[in-house]
Amino acid sequence: MTWQTQRLPGDHPPARSGKIGVMLVNLGTPDGPDPDSVRRYLKQFLSDRRVVEIPPIVWQIILRGIILNTRPQKSSKAYSKIWTERGSPLADITARQAEAMAKTFVARFGETVVVEYAMRYGKPSIESRLTALMAEGCDRILIAPMYPQYCAATTATVFDEVARVLGQMRWQPALRFVPPYHDDPGYIGALAEDLTRQVRGLSFKPEVMLLSFHGMPQQTLEKGDPYYCHCMKTARLLREALEVRPEFSGVRFETTFQSRFGPAAWLEPSTDATLIAEGGKGTKRLVVAAPGFAADCVETMEELALEGRDEFIEAGGEDYAVLDCLNTSGDGLVMIETMLRRELSGWI
Known part of the structure; x- marks a missing residue:
């Protein structure tokens, strides 16, 4: 053999x-x-x-x-x-x-x-x-x-x-x-610098900034996955780093979750529902950042930038921008x- x-x-x-x-x-x-x-x-x-x-x-x-x-x-x-x-x-x-x-x-x-x-x-x-x-x-x-x-x-x-x-x-x-x-000072600092630069270059001053993270089923949190807590800590640290800068004076920050899929309960609040609600209650100028993504992708470039714009404008909003991820920025x-x-x- x-x-x-x-x-x-x-x-x-x-x-x-x-x-x-x-x-x-x-x-x-x-x-x-x-x-x-x-x-x-x-x-x-x-x-x-x-x-x-x-x-x-x-x-x-x-x-x-x-x-x-x-x-x-x-x-x-x-x-x-x-x-x-x-x-x-x-x-x-x-x-x-x-x-x-x-x-x-x-x-x-x-x-x-x-x-x-x-x-x-x-x-x-x-x-x-x-x-x-x-x-x-x-x-x-x-x-x-x-x-x-x-x-x-x-x-x-x-x-x-x-x-x-x-x-x-x-x-x-x-x-x-x-x-x-998610809470690395270098990461938070890089986000704060890059987002400030991008907001400075806009043609409008935002009233609201959404920090949109990819969604996950609610059961992931209930089973002990730290994802939701990591997202919320990133959002808190980033908000604290941004709100002291003149470009964000008076800006209201909201944390949301996007890309819901299927009938199960997902992390809330959802990004699409929040965009519609903001437009409906009179918010006219809104920007979105996606600090959970290291690189732009279909979720940021299509779901947020295109679908999100339509949702916000149709609900009564006027100025809307989705800021780039860190990508290959300095x-x-x-x-x-x-x-x-x-x-x-x-x-x-």
């Missing part, structure tokens, strides 16, 4: 070693704005038991029988409105964040540090990037989930996937993970570099 051994990533040592890898990870995006690409993406995303906690035997019937037959058409229209020549804005911005960090680290440390990016769902996958980093000679790797606020449906899924990939490897790298940074890149260098302490 001849025994054959399956070759898995990490079975054999890389030709080189001694380098340090850094991998920025964001949620993910379809390969294209067409319904088929969106369907493939949603199937992977919504099949994650961290994302949807309904028992699989029930959820898969709903997912395959209803959602994947209806939602891709609607979502593809939203993606089509924001798609660029460089593809998905989320993937493009995350790639440019990684490119900026790569240039910075090469300038400071030479070829010792290799920076990559990955998407938790879609491409480039965590598995492909981890394998590439090891092939490059990285035996120490820092994983940076680009989610300021911890949530099991986002941050924990990165841990899960990294563990799954490493479970196939005989020779595993040493790993570190960047912790949630303040944002300094914040990412500072955070990475802190977590790399002792390795570099």
Whole structure:
């Protein structure tokens, strides 16, 4: 009898070693704005038991029988409105964040540090990037989930996937993970500086500023997930940093949650209902910031900037603006570099 051994990533040592890898990870995006690409993406995303906690035997019937037959058409229209020549804005911005960090680290440390990016769902996958980093000679790797606020449906899924990939490897790298940074002074400071700059450039002075975070089912809070508390702390610290600045004098701050999906109770108040209510009660000038997103995406560029504008204006509002996420702004890149260098302490 001849025994054959399956070759898995990490079975054999890389030709080189001694380098340090850094991998920025964001949620993910379809390969294209067409319904088929969106369907493939949603199937992977919504099949994650961290994302949807309904028992699989029930959820898969709903997912395959209803959602994947209806939602891709609607979502593809939203993606089509924001798609660029460089593809998905989320993937493009995350790639440019990684490119900026790569240039910075090469300038400071030479070829010792290799920076990559990955998407938790879609491409480039965590598995492909981890394998590439090891092939490059990285035996120490820092994983940076680009989610300021911890949530099991986002941050924990990165841990899960990294563990799954490493479970196939005989020779595993040493790993570190960047912790949630919802209350990091560098993050709050970067947000405050960048948002102040953007508000200063508006043609109107806002009466109200919404701090809109991605929504989650209410049960996540009831089960002990810290996400809601992290969002509220970010909102409080950011409000305290902004309200002392002349650009925000007299501005009323509200914290809301967007992107509700399905019939279950979600975190409140909802962003769309708040926009309609503000317009209805006489608010004329309103801005929205999304401090839960490290990069602009369909939720900010389509849901907030386009759908949100229509909701507010139709309800009686007049001036409306959605401010950019930190993206590749100077303040944002300094914040990412500072955070990475802190977590790399002792390795570099």
